[in-house]
Amino acid sequence: MSRLAYLKRIGLAQGILLVLALIPLIGVPAYQFYVLERGLQNVLVVLSLVILLGYTGQLSLGQAGLVAVGAYTYGILCVNYGLSPWLGLVAAPLAAGLVGVVVGFPSFKLKGPFLVVNTLAFSEIVRILILNNEKVTGGPFGLNRIPAIATGLPLYYFMLVVAFLAAVATLRLSRSHIGLALKAIREDEVAAEAMGVHVRNYKLLAFVISAVLAGVSGVFFANLAGYLNPDSFTINESSTYLLMVVLGGMDNVAGGILSSLTVTSLPEALRFMARSRMVVYSLILLLVLRYSNVLNLANLKRMMRRRQPTPDASTVAQNKVNR
Amino acid sequence: MGFEAILQILIQGLNMGLIYALAALGISLIWNATGLFNFAQGDLLTVGGYVMLSMFSHWALPYPFAFLLTCAVMGLAGYMLSQGYFFPMFSQGLHPDIIVIGTIALTVLVQNGILLLWGPQAQRFSPPLGDSPVHVGQVIIMPYYLWNIAVVVVLVALLQVFFKKSILGIAMRAVAQRPVTASLMGVRTNHLVALTFLLATGLAAVGGILIAPVIPLIPEMGGLVALKAFAAVLIGGLGSFAGALIGGAIVGIAEVVFATLVVSTYKDVFIFAILIAFLLVRPRGIFSAEISEKV
Numbered sequence: 166m167s168r169l170a171y172l173k174r175i176g177l178a179q180g181i182l183l184v185l186a187l188i189p190l191i192g193v194p195a196y197q198f199y200v201l202e203r204g205l206q207n208v209l210v211v212l213s214l215v216i217l218l219g220y221t222g223q224l225s226l227g228q229a230g231l232v233a234v235g236a237y238t239y240g241i242l243c244v245n246y247g248l249s250p251w252l253g254l255v256a257a258p259l260a261a262g263l264v265g266v267v268v269g270f271p272s273f274k275l276k277g278p279f280l281v282v283n284t285l286a287f288s289e290i291v292r293i294l295i296l297n298n299e300k301v302t303g304g305p306f307g308l309n310r311i312p313a314i315a316t317g318l319p320l321y322y323f324m325l326v327v328a329f330l331a332a333v334a335t336l337r338l339s340r341s342h343i344g345l346a347l348k349a350i351r352e353d354e355v356a357a358e359a360m361g362v363h364v365r366n367y368k369l370l371a372f373v374i375s376a377v378l379a380g381v382s383g384v385f386f387a388n389l390a391g392y393l394n395p396d397s398f399t400i401n402e403s404s405t406y407l408l409m410v411v412l413g414g415m416d417n418v419a420g421g422i423l424s425s426l427t428v429t430s431l432p433e434a435l436r437f438m439a440r441s442r443m444v445v446y447s448l449i450l451l452l453v454l455r456y457s458n459v460l461n462l463a464n465l466k467r468m469m470r471r472r473q474p475t476p477d478a479s480t481v482a483q484n485k486v487n488r
Numbered sequence: 489m490g491f492e493a494i495l496q497i498l499i500q501g502l503n504m505g506l507i508y509a510l511a512a513l514g515i516s517l518i519w520n521a522t523g524l525f526n527f528a529q530g531d532l533l534t535v536g537g538y539v540m541l542s543m544f545s546h547w548a549l550p551y552p553f554a555f556l557l558t559c560a561v562m563g564l565a566g567y568m569l570s571q572g573y574f575f576p577m578f579s580q581g582l583h584p585d586i587i588v589i590g591t592i593a594l595t596v597l598v599q600n601g602i603l604l605l606w607g608p609q610a611q612r613f614s615p616p617l618g619d620s621p622v623h624v625g626q627v628i629i630m631p632y633y634l635w636n637i638a639v640v641v642v643l644v645a646l647l648q649v650f651f652k653k654s655i656l657g658i659a660m661r662a663v664a665q666r667p668v669t670a671s672l673m674g675v676r677t678n679h680l681v682a683l684t685f686l687l688a689t690g691l692a693a694v695g696g697i698l699i700a701p702v703i704p705l706i707p708e709m710g711g712l713v714a715l716k717a718f719a720a721v722l723i724g725g726l727g728s729f730a731g732a733l734i735g736g737a738i739v740g741i742a743e744v745v746f747a748t749l750v751v752s753t754y755k756d757v758f759i760f761a762i763l764i765a766f767l768l769v770r771p772r773g774i775f776s777a778e779i780s781e782k783v
Contacts, residue, residue: 224585226592251761271768278525278588282718283767289715297753399598400711404592411589444604447597454590455573458580 171340177419178332185426186325189318195432200388202321204429206385209326211409212335212418212423213378216434218407219416220344221371222351226281226403230288231268231376232293233398235261235383240393241301250314250388258380264291265376269369277410295395307394311387315454324385328422331378336373336418347371348416350442411457492626497744501700503633505740506640510695511717512724513647513655514688520664520727521684522578527591530714531598532689536562536696537705538606545613555697559690564690569594570682578681595710602707610704619701637699643694644733651729656769660684712756716743719763725773734774 188201210228216222239257242248248256267365271283295302299477315323338344346367358364387393409428413421431449435442489719511529514693518526539561573594577587617631651657662670663680671677695713696705703709714722739759748756766773 218585222585224588255648274771275767277585279722279771280769281525281527281588282715282722285715286719286763289712290757290760292755293754321599371550399708401596401708404589404596407589408593441604443600444597447593447600451573451590451593451597455577457586458582463706480781 171336174417174419175333175336178336179329179423181419181422181426182325182332183328186322189321191304192279193362198321200391200430202324202435204426204460205321205328206382206389207406207409207425207429208422209331209378209382209420210406211384211413212328212331212380213375214406214410215335215413215416215418215421216338216378217371217375218410219414219421220339220351222346223368223371224277224281224407225268225284225375225481226400226407227268227284227288228375228379228406229400229402230284230291231261231264231379232383232402233288233291233395234264234376236367236379236387236393237295237302237308237383238380239384239387240311242309243312244310245301250312253315254381254384257384258377261380261383262377264372265373265379266369268374268376272368272372277320285403286399286402288398290396292395297396302395303393305395307392311391311393313391314384315386320388327381327385330465331381332418332422339416339418343367343370353447370391408454412450412453491628493551493748496627497748498741499627499629499637501741501744502737503636503740504743505694505720505737506637506733507699507702507736508716508720508739509733509736510640510643510670510691510698511713512720512730512736514691515717515721516727516729516732517660517684517688517691519721521660521681522574523584524574525588525591526688526717527588527599528594529692530648530686530712531595531602532562532566532706533692533696533699533713534602534705534710535565535598536689536693537700538602538696539612539693540697541606541611541613541700541705545632551616554719555625555694558697559693562696563690564607566685567682569689570685571678574685575678575681579678584656595714599707599710606705606707610706611700613700615701626658632698632701636702639694639698643691648729656683660687715763716756716759719759719766722763722771722773723766725775728753728773728775730777731773732781 184203185205189198193201199370213231214225214228216224235257238260239253242256242458243250243253268284270289272280275283297302298304299306314320339348346357346362347370349360349362350364350367354364386397390397405428409425410421412428413424430449432442432446435445438445511533513530515526515529518524536558540554540558543549543557547554549557560626573590574587577590615632615635617635619630619632622629622631624696641643651661659670659675659680660683662673662675663677663684666675670680699705699713717736720735720739721732722735723738724733725731742762743755743759746752746758750758
């Protein structure tokens with residue numbers, strides 16, 4: 166990425182977040198504002214996936230599990246042990262980061278869909294553990310009365326500042342030597358290793374950074390909702406996060422921010438369709454994926470690299486070999 | 489633990505395990521034909537169960553007729569899914585990860601579709617041989633255990649004949665082994681990929697029909713079933729016919745053993761732990777098929 170393109174991207178990300186900073190001034194109804202806050206909270210998860218999937222090329226369907234670890238660590242520490250919310254804000258991402266190490270280890274051996282199954286299994290294990298340890302987590306009844314760092318506008322601006330810092334850090338990471346090493350791993354692991362990139366360490370680093378970001382997002386989730394329930398961290402959430410990052414263009418920070426805000430508010434925008442809105446919502450996502458190359462939403466150059474002139478057997482064959 | 493307890497565990501485990509094996513077979517077939525992990529396989533199974541529920545319970549069609557009609561409807565849905573959605577994505581040369589995410593998006597659509605059409609409550613229809621348990625000594629056998637096991641055994645035998653004897657089955661195996669060569673020999677790859685989806689969805693539909701009396705249907709059950717099927721397919725060996733069956737049986741029996749001997753709330757955690765262990769230690773599974781590239 167050239168210096169100019171980089172500045173453009175930083176400018177775009179800053180522009181979007183500036184608009185978000187101004188939105189409360191025009192006065193938004195409470196519920197729409199809550200949706201906006203949820204979108205902002207999802208921005209952090211999407212940034213975590215930009216690093217993991219976009220930069221490093223590691224497909225993960227366990228992000229909801231990491232968000233759950235962050236949210237529940239914060240909730241349990243603050244509710245059961247009376248810890249101050251600010252200390253909880255520090256402790257929860259650390260716990261998520263530690264779990265990220267555990268999730269990251271299998272990535273040394275596993276790729277693509279195999280890694281997806283692995284991360285998916287991990288995230289289900291987290292959910293089942295939360296569901297069954299009723300004394301600590303409240304189990305299916307959930308964890309109630311979670312103290313917040315702040316409420317209302319201060320919380321919104323705090324989240325905005327954190328999201329802004331995370332976005333700038335993610336962008337700067339992409340140009341740093343770490344980011345370049347991660348992208349080298351994405352393009353070709355063997356070549357990266359040959360060029361002196363310690364593949365294992367960098368993969369683990371990507372998983373930990375992404376887990377910490379997901380953990381922060383979990384803390385914000387707990388702050389926004391004030392109530393935690395294992396149902397909020399299912400496979401569905403993980404797949405929505407993945408869709409957001411793909412629609413945003415995989416390694417595009419500004420695109421990721423936009424798509425997480427759009428996808429989060431899409432079900433609300435479709436509210437007039439009443440019961441069928443979630444079907445329409447998922448149908449839209451499916452079609453956007455199907456035509457992602459036409460819509461130029463996903464990073465065109467990289468996605469189309471193996472484009473074939475006519476649909477034939479060799480594309481299927483290549484798809485298999487690329488595994 | 490006496491002989492009867494072992495028999496009880498075995499029959500209960502096989503019952504669930506063979507249902508997982510049906511979903512696992514579908515995953516394995518699609519992997520062989522396209523190199524794609526279909527994460528929606530569990531949800532296609534659930535839809536099969538719901539379609540059967542409508543035909544059998546609501547429209548009161550006779551069981552065998554409803555059974556076959558459900559498989560046909562679901563098979564057709566699978567065929568169209570491949571022709572309209574997945575094969576175009578392959579032929580555009582999209583990144584394989586995007587197509588995998590496409591199957592994940594499909595799970596979201598299917599679950600929301602079920603929620604819209606059939607509602608959130610758990611639903612069940614009564615199995616063909618009734619609901620009263622049969623006592624053989626101390627072993628309690630639900631009639632549908634035997635029915636489920638019998639159906640799967642017959643189905644597997646038919647599939648074996650299909651793959652070994654019929655020209656279509658041979659063509660499918662050819663596409664799985666050497667797609668380019670197969671197309672040079674006059675096999676229409678897109679057609680065959682779609683037929684593989686048809687077969688896989690049909691098998692999933694049978695799984696859905698058989699699972700409904702055992703576990704009541706709920707819209708979001710597909711995720712868990714898919715994960716168990718993936719466990720089965722990765723333990724047994726990806727791409728292998730026998731592997732999917734044995735893997736399914738192992739998952740089903742391990743689940744019941746853990747639930748009976750240790751604690752039932754953590755039986756899924758136990759299965760997923762085995763799955764992760766297998767992925768790390770032996771990603772090729774027990775029966776590794778030589779035909780396709782792995783990991």
